Amino acid sequence: MGKLFFSQQNSDQFTFDLNFKAAKIFIVFFFLILVSRLWFLQIIHGEEFREFSNQNLLKSSDVYAPRGRIYDRDGKVLVENLPAYKAIITPQYTEDLDKLAADLAPALGIDVEDVIRKVKRSRRQNGPFFPVDIKRHLSRDELFKVELIKLDHPGLAAEEFILRHYPYAGEVAHTLGYVREISKKEIPRLNKQYDNKVKFKQKDIVGKKGLEEAFDLSLRGRKGQSFVIVDAKGQKRTQRIMNAIGEVLKNTPSQPGSDIYTTLDIELQQKASEAFEKYDRVGSLVAMTPEGEILAWVSHPSFDPNEFSKRLSPEVWRKWVNNSDRPLRNKAIQDHYAPGSTFKPIVALAGLQAGAIKANQHVYAPSSFKLGRRVWHDHTQTGQGYIEVREALERSSNVFFYKLGLELGPDKMATVATALGLGATTGIPIRGEVKGHVPTRAWKEKRWGEPWQDGESLNTAIGQGHVLVTTLQLAQAYSAIAMDGAVYKPKIIKKMEPAKISNWEFKEKEFEPTMVRHLSADTEADYFVDKKHFKVVKQGLDRVVNGRQGTARRARFKKPFSVAGKTGTAQVRRFSADQIYKPCPKRAKKEKHNGWFVGYGSFEDKPRITVAVLTEHSCTSAAAVPIAKEVFEAFFKKYHNLRVDDDKPKS
Amino acid sequence: MISQNLDLKIESRSALKRFNWDFAVVILFLQVIGIINLYSAAYSTDHLTGVFRSQLIWIAIGWSAFLVISRIDYKSLIKYSPVFYWANLIALVLVLLVGKRIYGSRRWLDLMVFNYQPSESMKFFLILFMAGFLARHKLQNFDFKDLVKPGLILGIPFLLTYKQPDLGTAMLLLAIPSSMILFLKVKRKVLFTLVAILAISLPAAWNYALKPYQKNRVRNFLNPERDPRGTGYNSIQAKIAIGSGQILGRGYRDGSQNQLQFLPERHSDFIFCVLSEEFGFIGGFITLMTFLVLLIIILNIARNSGDRAGALICVGVAAFIFWHLIINIGMVAGLMPIVGVPLPLLSYGGSSMVTFMTSLGIVASVGNRRFMF
Numbered sequence A: 001m002g003k004l005f006f007s008q009q010n011s012d013q014f015t016f017d018l019n020f021k022a023a024k025i026f027i028v029f030f031f032l033i034l035v036s037r038l039w040f041l042q043i044i045h046g047e048e049f050r051e052f053s054n055q056n057l058l059k060s061s062d063v064y065a066p067r068g069r070i071y072d073r074d075g076k077v078l079v080e081n082l083p084a085y086k087a088i089i090t091p092q093y094t095e096d097l098d099k100l101a102a103d104l105a106p107a108l109g110i111d112v113e114d115v116i117r118k119v120k121r122s123r124r125q126n127g128p129f130f131p132v133d134i135k136r137h138l139s140r141d142e143l144f145k146v147e148l149i150k151l152d153h154p155g156l157a158a159e160e161f162i163l164r165h166y167p168y169a170g171e172v173a174h175t176l177g178y179v180r181e182i183s184k185k186e187i188p189r190l191n192k193q194y195d196n197k198v199k200f201k202q203k204d205i206v207g208k209k210g211l212e213e214a215f216d217l218s219l220r221g222r223k224g225q226s227f228v229i230v231d232a233k234g235q236k237r238t239q240r241i242m243n244a245i246g247e248v249l250k251n252t253p254s255q256p257g258s259d260i261y262t263t264l265d266i267e268l269q270q271k272a273s274e275a276f277e278k279y280d281r282v283g284s285l286v287a288m289t290p291e292g293e294i295l296a297w298v299s300h301p302s303f304d305p306n307e308f309s310k311r312l313s314p315e316v317w318r319k320w321v322n323n324s325d326r327p328l329r330n331k332a333i334q335d336h337y338a339p340g341s342t343f344k345p346i347v348a349l350a351g352l353q354a355g356a357i358k359a360n361q362h363v364y365a366p367s368s369f370k371l372g373r374r375v376w377h378d379h380t381q382t383g384q385g386y387i388e389v390r391e392a393l394e395r396s397s398n399v400f401f402y403k404l405g406l407e408l409g410p411d412k413m414a415t416v417a418t419a420l421g422l423g424a425t426t427g428i429p430i431r432g433e434v435k436g437h438v439p440t441r442a443w444k445e446k447r448w449g450e451p452w453q454d455g456e457s458l459n460t461a462i463g464q465g466h467v468l469v470t471t472l473q474l475a476q477a478y479s480a481i482a483m484d485g486a487v488y489k490p491k492i493i494k495k496m497e498p499a500k501i502s503n504w505e506f507k508e509k510e511f512e513p514t515m516v517r518h519l520s521a522d523t524e525a526d527y528f529v530d531k532k533h534f535k536v537v538k539q540g541l542d543r544v545v546n547g548r549q550g551t552a553r554r555a556r557f558k559k560p561f562s563v564a565g566k567t568g569t570a571q572v573r574r575f576s577a578d579q580i581y582k583p584c585p586k587r588a589k590k591e592k593h594n595g596w597f598v599g600y601g602s603f604e605d606k607p608r609i610t611v612a613v614l615t616e617h618s619c620t621s622a623a624a625v626p627i628a629k630e631v632f633e634a635f636f637k638k639y640h641n642l643r644v645d646d647d648k649p650k651s
Numbered sequence B: 001m002i003s004q005n006l007d008l009k010i011e012s013r014s015a016l017k018r019f020n021w022d023f024a025v026v027i028l029f030l031q032v033i034g035i036i037n038l039y040s041a042a043y044s045t046d047h048l049t050g051v052f053r054s055q056l057i058w059i060a061i062g063w064s065a066f067l068v069i070s071r072i073d074y075k076s077l078i079k080y081s082p083v084f085y086w087a088n089l090i091a092l093v094l095v096l097l098v099g100k101r102i103y104g105s106r107r108w109l110d111l112m113v114f115n116y117q118p119s120e121s122m123k124f125f126l127i128l129f130m131a132g133f134l135a136r137h138k139l140q141n142f143d144f145k146d147l148v149k150p151g152l153i154l155g156i157p158f159l160l161t162y163k164q165p166d167l168g169t170a171m172l173l174l175a176i177p178s179s180m181i182l183f184l185k186v187k188r189k190v191l192f193t194l195v196a197i198l199a200i201s202l203p204a205a206w207n208y209a210l211k212p213y214q215k216n217r218v219r220n221f222l223n224p225e226r227d228p229r230g231t232g233y234n235s236i237q238a239k240i241a242i243g244s245g246q247i248l249g250r251g252y253r254d255g256s257q258n259q260l261q262f263l264p265e266r267h268s269d270f271i272f273c274v275l276s277e278e279f280g281f282i283g284g285f286i287t288l289m290t291f292l293v294l295l296i297i298i299l300n301i302a303r304n305s306g307d308r309a310g311a312l313i314c315v316g317v318a319a320f321i322f323w324h325l326i327i328n329i330g331m332v333a334g335l336m337p338i339v340g341v342p343l344p345l346l347s348y349g350g351s352s353m354v355t356f357m358t359s360l361g362i363v364a365s366v367g368n369r370r371f372m373f
Helices: A002-044 A046-055 A097-108 A112-126 A140-150 A169-176 A186-193 A210-214 A216-220 A266-278 A314-322 A340-354 A389-395 A398-408 A410-419 A441-448 A454-461 A471-482 A531-546 A621-640 B002-012 B021-043 B049-071 B074-098 B118-137 B145-162 B167-183 B188-209 B212-222 B231-244 B271-304 B308-332 B350-372
Strands: A057-063 A077-089 A132-135 A156-165 A178-181 A205-208 A224-230 A259-262 A283-288 A294-300 A363-365 A368-371 A374-377 A385-387 A486-488 A493-497 A515-518 A561-570 A594-603 A606-615 B100-102 B105-110
Touching: A002 A046, A002 B231, A002 B271, A002 B308, A046 B231, A077 A097, A077 A140, A077 A169, A097 A112, A097 A132, A097 A140, A112 A132, A140 A156, A169 A210, A169 A266, A169 A294, A178 A210, A205 A210, A205 A216, A210 A216, A266 A283, A266 A294, A266 A621, A283 A471, A283 A621, A340 A389, A340 A398, A340 A410, A340 A454, A340 A471, A340 A531, A340 A561, A340 A594, A363 A398, A368 A398, A368 A454, A374 A398, A374 A454, A385 A389, A389 A398, A389 A531, A398 A410, A398 A454, A410 A441, A410 A454, A471 A486, A471 A531, A471 A561, A471 A594, A471 A606, A531 A561, A531 A594, A561 A621, A594 A621, A606 A621, B021 B049, B021 B271, B021 B350, B049 B350, B074 B105, B074 B118, B074 B145, B074 B308, B074 B350, B118 B145, B118 B167, B118 B308, B118 B350, B145 B167, B167 B308, B231 B271, B271 B308, B271 B350, B308 B350
Parallel strands: none
Antiparallel strands: A057 A224, A077 A132, A077 A156, A178 A205, A259 A493, A283 A294, A283 A606, A363 A385, A368 A374, A486 A515, A561 A594, A594 A606, B100 B105
């Protein structure tokens, strides 16, 4: 039975047999063609090709594109390229490494053993054709010596490279970022990230952090290709080109990277950076025009990006990483903090719009407020008496805002705060921005699974508890208050030449000021706040600086210059009952309060600049006010001809 | 009584014994050659260091696919082949509509995890579908009217792939199933007519069907010195690499064409150049002979399968490997224009490794099944 089945299956196998034979002949025929072709190339003409490969090699090599420069708003250079030289050794072409090292090391002032070890290790890891950097940044003298030694040792060469130079060093480090040689691990990741628009190779320079990273694609330009005839020792030759090529090769030039013009004002930037230095504070500062153009951006202490260009030494790196003040961190966007009293104007706006308080209504604000079994304190022990909203802002009365916050509840405060840009990233094209946080009832229930407590409304109203903001967000929000509710997206790029794609999602129109929303014009929106309420709050902010009991009187200017704003002292954590009255300066450093000052400066009653300053663990806002004042002063001097004697306050 | 004995004997054959060891060893040998050369190619550069390790992983995945598929009854694969075919056809249409554009042609579908190239998997499903179709219809000595349906089966994917445009893959989609049909023989008049049509349509295709870059490739192939920077440059460098290998080669990892990065795509399409430069004619010859042995083993499995569909699958897989090999080596040796076609089992690339191993797994499945009768 089985046999029958088998033979049946094979019924057409006889006819197939011939086909298999034909197929095999067909295959062998083609293989013969391939083998004879290999015979032709490798055996008949092998010697010629070997000769070609030995003597004259046609090699295409990359022509590096100069990286784009970065300027400030006046066209001052913030980042430039400087030519520099390095000594390289290619192991394959080195005849006597020991002798080369013995000749070279003393000329460059380095250790003979080091040279040999470096070359040997690279030979093992990267192969004999991969050039090894022996010393970067050769002096003129060293370069000359290398050129001399090179005559005896074909494996040695001096190579030009471009050094990225930051003339203002640490003063603008965080916005600009730095550049570094690409690491092996990054190559596949970046190739993928940029969708193979750029093919990264080892030793390529890539932007890290700040604008250098965000606009890396635009800044780096496009490499060109040049065709050179080199011999097997890698030396360039200009002799006649082998007849197999027959004609002179055309090179493709490199495309230089785009230059970026930022909105930064380096004079203001320097002033702000120096102010942190002068008052010995740690923190961040953002200064912007009310339309969102960032003028200065400081995160203090800072780092020197030139160290990265020069290949960072481990000691410097360790020093930065181990510094508890975290110089590498961009504190203006990477860290969020409780806004403290700087949140009160936002609560006031929400309260006025909701009708929870009238502009001239006086509220009793004693030194403490009892809710349930807990007593909530003002920062003064005397209390404020009967005060209206402007006075409450001027003196920063906690009890006034406890009462207001309790009546408003979290959601109404959150609507205005969110509309002003808090609780969301601003979209600044610099990596690492955090969102901050604005609490709502829904969030509380979702995140913690329990309902909102009234006590939390109290905390929220004075900018403590769950509220978290970045310095940049507060600058944006106060600009909007200064502009009666027009919220502008912060921007740092003025123009790019030539304008090209970036790896940041960036549209051409974003070079212009972009208004995100307008609180007093979008009458239908749930975040609508009437213009007259802005006027009340702005009067309050004015009194913070210029009123008799104001908390930021140090920032006063003589008319037509004026500053209005709000101070804030924010606890960094909740203290236990026995700790709460401990004087701040006696606390451990990390437990000291943060100080805030956020305000806008006007000239002839028109807001011109907003400055937000955070001083970490400074105990009071008194630390932040003078730093802001320096920036206001520099701004007024430069743009509105403030004379030095004008800035002395009357009293 | 006799048949009972026979049954026992068949059952006692273990899976290990049924496993076709020659077949597996030849495949493994080719992969080892590939890995050795890939190491040399990857080692010469910066951004290829990950390539070597991931190829090892792909080989392991390839073998798993091989073993799984070889345990599956290929008849069930044929049964479901229309489903695969039509699904793949839809994917090809989707590519033209919403495909991801890389370097000017739409070939990929973005599947979030990886980019899927439907025209590659089509090669495989086309073999299965065509084998099933031809086996069902029991045709031999094809006449014109018999060619209409098979012509449509292979013509539609060809046109869709050609539209992307991807001439290399399109030609393979044409060549592989055509080889299966030719294997079953066509009438002599049909053969002559087809050749005549091809001859007449070539000039027409040149004028109307080829894109400028495709024309350039052909022109550069006919005269590589025309454009030494572009495709001609690659072709010249490939020839120099192969030629300079001479008889014995320059030695492992000592090929200057490879190590100095003159060779384009050393690790993938041009891997044969690395082999020829560093191991010379001997190395290339041994590799070619191993491929020849592999193809003969596949055809022998086909001949002994005793099943028309199984035999046709094997012939299709043989054609699949054969055409890739001929086009790839023909291209690097300057016999054909440069088109992106990998060298089976040797070139770097996960999807090609898995596809080839899966197809070889089916051949093993056909080989296993013949003991089941």
